[in-house]
Amino acid sequence: MNWDTLYILRQEILLTVLILIQLIGDLSEDEKRSRIIHVTLSSFLLFTLVGFLPGEPASLFGGMYVSDDLRTLLKNILSISTLIILLQSSSWLQQPSNQTKIGAFYLSLFSTLMGMYFMIAAGNFLMLYLGLELATLPLTLLAAFDKQLRRSAEAGVKLLMSSAVSSAILLFGLSLIYGVYGTFYFTELSVLNDSSYLSILALIFFISGLAFKLSLVPFHLWTADVYEGAPLSVTSYFSVVSKGAALFTLMLVLFRVFALQHATWTLALYILAISTMTVGNLFALRQKNMKRFLAFSSITQAGFMMLGFMNVGSLGMTTLVYFMLIYALSNLAIFGVLSMVSNATGKESMDDFNGFYKTNPGLSLIMLVSLFSLAGIPPVAGFFGKFFLFTAAASSGMYILVLIAVLNATISLYYYLLVVKAMFINTNDTPIPTLHTTSYEKAAFVLCLMGIAGIGFMSSLYDYIQGLM
């Protein structure tokens, strides 16, 4: 243990410090509680910046913990997203009824983030599993955080029970992997190849656990219910950070550890991609509640992500990371608007957004751009993300899959336009009043919009990500 080790672990250590600050902050008197928000936000900003410091590739704790530029980038994507969510949730936490929640909220949130860090940094399935649980268990508590609401309690218990079963299946898969290969270390596993049926079974069980977190069909059924029941900030955390961590982990494990077994997992993900895109779309079409709508939209998007796995090379990984970044920013912008509306009026239905443009032109334009990005319309970034995913799948000759994906992208366009229509065209006798945007929220929107507008054209970013593979 020396200074180098501490430097490599800087993000995890700082996160632990942030958690401890919350423990201390929670002791303070009730009137001063909301100050913690400002302290936390500024220290989290610092923490995010620290992640961008250059670092050397390293492997600590005998290979349990791995750090390299790619993993640091992935963590940074997660922390930027979390930063945006924290900025957006500040006004929600400042409401008098939520004052008591602040400490526990931040503490749980940071521990899940820490769990996701370990999922990404894991060099061993033990760490990966531990990270997964650390990322999931406090999240179930967060889902149940609106204590006065029945639906929140329901969301928490639904998430916990189903994720417990999914992680049990994942564990069963891991135990079989252990039986076949005799090790949990990624470095040792990556050179072993076993094409027996048992290893395929084990791999499927393992993938299903992460597919559950990614909410791929048919492992998605919890998604909409939990998204609807959980507080909005937590929902946006689910749909962006939690999903991102699962995607990155799946990506790292499949591309780096099970690269030799790629025939198995591309086929499995091929099937999942088709079912996910289609079912997600069909459900999204009929949703009237914005949170459920976004839940199914994010399921569909996860289906699109699977296209990146079809190219077993740097192209596939690059497009996945690139797409996830764009998806995160677009989704966060929408959730930002949604949480502002929900905080001010408690409205969450699509019909409530009728006439939104009349009263809140700025916010509706933000929504418009973000929805276009999710729908994949040029020149906003979402288009490039999708196009690269299609390219990745097409480069492996999977044209049928691309065809289905493109068809689904067109269907998804339809329901994204429904929201646009509600905001810009439909009239409303009781429209949502003009909302005040706090400076934290403004900062969050600026971050999102810069990304949505710019990332598509930043070929240097693409090249940078490609260079990391």
Added chain:
Amino acid sequence: MNLQAEIPLHYMIVLSTLLFFIGLVGVLIRRNLITMLMGIELMLNAVNINFVAFNHYLYPHRFEGHFFALIVMAIAAAEAAIAIALIINIYRKFSTVNVDDVDELKY
């Protein structure tokens, strides 16, 4: 004692597989949230048998399976505690722990 000679590894695996899916049945058919939790515990224990058995029979040169089982136990404890908290929370809101009645979020 030398178990390998007496009881083949496959016995252990059959045992754990049966236990795993019995646990799953418990999760799927019992409508009380607490009994569902018990089913989950059974599943986790089945996995632990696997870990320990593989460690003992196949790879006794390292303790990987053993430590994994240890961690799984710790996590199972945390999971159970959280589950109980959430179940009590449900009980307060819904006055029942019957999972069929907890279905306000749907479609």
Added chain:
Amino acid sequence: MTGPKIIFYILAFSTILFSLLSVFDRRILRAAIYLLFVLVAIAGLFYMMNFQFLAAVQLMLYAGGIVVLIIFSILLTSQINSKLDAPKLMQLLAASFTALFGIGISLYTILPYVFKPSAAPTLEVNMRNIGLQLLNTGEQGYVLPFEVISILLLAALVGIIFIAKRSRT
């Protein structure tokens, strides 16, 4: 029939029997007690496989902790003698179909597989070796998971208190 064999059969038999009882018994408190028996039997299996430490943890953590927790929560939420609803037929059929399918596919895949035991020298299972590895930072060291677990427990603790605490309103 040798001693270990007999013990194994007893343990395996009681594991399966009590787990079935725990799943199908409609008196919830009994189900919890059957679960306890299963856990004890599994601790016995661990002991047989030389992992005494693990067996002890299993007894303490599961039998001593989790089952007690479960029993408490049963007492909090249900009448002691109340019987659970019988499972719906559809549910029972669907669940048993899935379970049988799962058992079939798993065993059909696992049993033909020829496991390849490691040839490396066996590491003796004793407290010294376990302790050394648990707090080691190098190869085969488990100090990092050990520390991460503590954060998990801390977060769970705080969250649970928050959720379970009655709101003041």
Added chain:
Amino acid sequence: MDYSFTLLIVLLPLAGFVLLGLFHDRLKPMVAGTLGTLNLLVITLFSYYTAFHYFTQGNSESGYTAIKAFNLLWLSFTESLQIQLGILLDPLSVMMLVVITTVSLMVHIYSLGYMKGEKGFQRYYAFLSLFTFSMLGLVVATNIFQMYIFWELVGVSSYLLIGFYYERPSAVAASKKAFIVTRFADLGFLLGILLLSFYTNTFDFTTLTSMDGVAISSPPAALFLGMSVTTWAMLLIFMGGAGKSAMFPLHIWLPDAMEGPTPVSALIHAATMVVAGVYLVARLFPVYALSSPDSLEVIAYVGSFTSLFAAIIACTQLDIKRVLAFSTLSQIGYMMVALGVSGYGGEEGLGYMAALFHLFTHAFFKALLFLGAGSVIHAVHSNLMTDMGGLRKFMPITHITFLIACLTIAGIPPLSGFFSKDEILVAAYEHNKIIFVVQWLVAGITAFYMFRLYFNIFWNRTPHFHHTPHESPALMTFPLIFLAIASVLAGFVPFHALVTSDGKAFHTELHWMIAIPSVLIAVVGIGVAAWFYLKQNILPEKVTHGVKGMYTLVYHKFYIDELYLFLTHKVIFNFISRPVAWFDRHIVDGTMNLIGDTTVYGSNLIKKMQSGHMQWYIWFFTSGVLLLAFLLLYLN
């Protein structure tokens, strides 16, 4: 010479959009409009300058060469598969630059008068700039990917423009329909791009269409459902083109898109966006002609059918903008036919040249027609023919320019439409007699419906106007006059020396054997229209009165004529045009709706899956895992 200044042609409209978009509420409407128009004037001058230099200096023995005026490597997937952003100058794109900037400039000027006092005037000009930017970016694209980006951008900006009157539900529905239908077509385009580029390993147009490129010299032999991969790719790409160019059955959005402001229709639905499909096919023409002649055949038939179909429907429409919309469909069909019947290189490429020639002339006279129609609508505040009549006395300039446009589209020499249509008919005659006959008939129908429109607006009875119509302001008549002059003169541009399939000039002449019949049928069409509609008469009504009038008719000296009328009007009108229009409304549109309904039905079917019962969720999840494992293990 150095063409890097052409970058400004693309960037200036973007700058205009950003500026007007950012400051739209701080600028006075007229200031914003004038700024936008001046900006476009500069762009137009730049493109004229480019065209002048390119066509005068670039000429050599081996024909015009393509110049990459600017090229920026943007992303590289692999060594050869790279995405670039650049400006490609070749006869095709330079010609398009001239067309787009000219029409756009005219629309800008015209809108200063037409849109005066409209709410959101500044926003309108911002969108116009955005549209011009995307269209220019599309035509100068150096590679198919860049083209696709701008292609979609064109879609977005036209969506914004069609839906400009966003308070009108019909406008919004129309813009949504346009957007979704073209997006649906674009999905084919995207797939086609992916297929083509992964087989040829390039996105670049110059590499794709070069004679020793993979696409042409060694097209992939792989077959899928009986067609080669190239044919699939080219057909899929054509699907994108067919969507934008509103070819049957993807044409359903265009008539509805007339809900947008009339100058927008002139810009988008006459001159620029709708010909993007023609441009796309022309851009990839060597690949079509040399390695996938089958798909070219498809294009010819689709084009021919669309032109006939749309022309017939145009005869039944009462809304004057809809007449023009269907006429546009029909004329684009002509262009597609010309491309479809063309070969590659030298005189073989007559069709290619003719298609672009017609694109060129059509842009002017169709923009003129739309703007003229706008002027009329401006005067009488209605879109319907029945509210018009006798307007020649009130609006002399509009009347004369509109007449010129009608004569041009009817193909009366020596107006430009005659020359371009003649070339198309020659090309069709040499290639496929059936298509030739169809196109020849369409020429007659075109003359008929155009003059039906003309007579109904400017002659016929004079209805009672709420307030006397008056000529439009000079800001609106100037573009009309300019475009009328362009329509007259455009036919004398020596296209066969400038824009040809292989860049080399070839010799062409007037084919009297084809020109004379085509002029004759046009004259017949005009004659019939004049007979019906020049004066207010009861001929059409008489026919429809049927048996009751038969007795009088027998003694009437127009008996033969009445019979003829009965045949043409009653039979053609009721038994062909009406059913075709009905088919269009109900079957084609209905199919699209059916697709939508099926999706909704499917979504209702699987609703039960999300029952809210957690145990079912877990059951689905576990069964899903096991099923997946089973599939992969034992069914694979």
